[in-house]
Amino acid sequence: MTARSRLQSGLDSGAALFGGWVVGPTVLGPEEFATAGYDYVGIDLQHGYLDDADAASMLRRLEHVPIATMVRLPTADPAPIGRVLDAGADAVIIAMVESADEAAAAVAATRYPPAGMRSFGPLRPSLGYVPSDLEERASVFAMVETTRGVSALASICEVPGLSGVYVGPADLAISMGYDPTSAWRRQEVRDVMADIAEAATATGLVAGVHAGTGALGNDAARMGFRVITLASESQALRRGAAAHLAEARAAEPPESHASGGYR
Template sequence: MTASRLQQALATKPQVWGGWITGPTALGPEAFACAGYDYVGFDVQHGYLSDVDVAVMLRRLQHTAVATVVRLPGADAAPIGRVLDAGADGVVIAMVETAEQAGQAVAATRYAPDGIRSYGPLRADLGVDPDVLQSRVSVFAMIETARGLAAADEICAVPGLTGIYVGPADLAISMGHHPARAWTQPEVTDAVAAIRRAAAAAGLVAGIHAGSGDQGRVLAHKGFRMITLASETQALSRGAAAHLAEATGTP
């Protein structure tokens, strides 16, 4: 069966690097793709994106080499099925705190008898074979709370997961720290390392939101393999500031 672009990248590269989309845009995903990013993530949890927005942007990336994932706020089967029917290579399920929740996320991506996904293919280029449609899906459970941290081993043991994706900001908040200290507070950095070890021990991909290229490089050296570097707004702000500094001669 044909592997998805995300599966191919994870199988052949030590790290895959991602950009993040938080609002409807015709140019942002393609800019990340043309810059050489391995995947683009679409944020339906915190972003301003509808199912239609995601479907349109996924279709626009059809003729590029970039992989795609969609972050969803929970394990509800209907929205997960819709973004997969629209062609997403994988889903990232936010705020997973128990093995049961992780199992529900996996079940939402699998057809009966393995799960509860409803059959409704939309993309002609992906075909209509349920086995093929199911096999191309990657599922990531986000561990980003103290409760999720405590259940990390049990979550990682859930069959069908592709990987674990760490949300450092929410993890820091749940442990009583400001999100800006996610990379400097030892209790939080130790928790991030513990989650990565749990994923590695279970044979899962360890992913994380880095927020910058510098932090992404550090996290790669620590063993993370799927690393989101920046959102489209972060990339635009950084580029706009650089252009203005060049023009005005200000540091």
């Protein structure tokens, strides 16, 4: 068994990886993202309607699906981080990291003693039972999404064992005094995002970001981000459903739509 995860293998190519996002219990969303050719799926335990038992079920189901997996958690609490890694997550993304100490705590939650605080208990036999292998395949991303986090960025990027820095544009915009929905339209916010990507890359880390659309994902790749989340399952469903409806209505005879349809 190799200790490298699908996410790590994907990053070896040097190209940007594009991902989908899951915020609610689903057995179809991650598989549909995989079928569509997405590189990874993120499972949201911070803002989503999910707990780590839901995440474990999805991760186990995805064992034989060709897509990498990331799980976002609200804190560096070692217990939930250990559970999702034991269930097979390739990476964890820890929200609202604002200091090197907080980033170090996130890393420690993925490492066994004496280097960290993770308790041994793999739940998926295919992961094996060698602690060093389990540590090696676990990638750790610190979310830098506040001005305080940006101020500490240099020291965060120096934390041993950190795999990458992941930007949350909405919270970053709020901390800078802007509307969260305007993050990608504000040049001031985009400039800070680009600075984060540059700083992470310069220290050998992977820069990640929540884009929200394919067009913004293209922008993010040009800015130097390499792990880029495009849309949640609900966003993808809504966009696809709207496109189907628009096509159907465009094909209707004008009088049928105006009169409410054929009877």
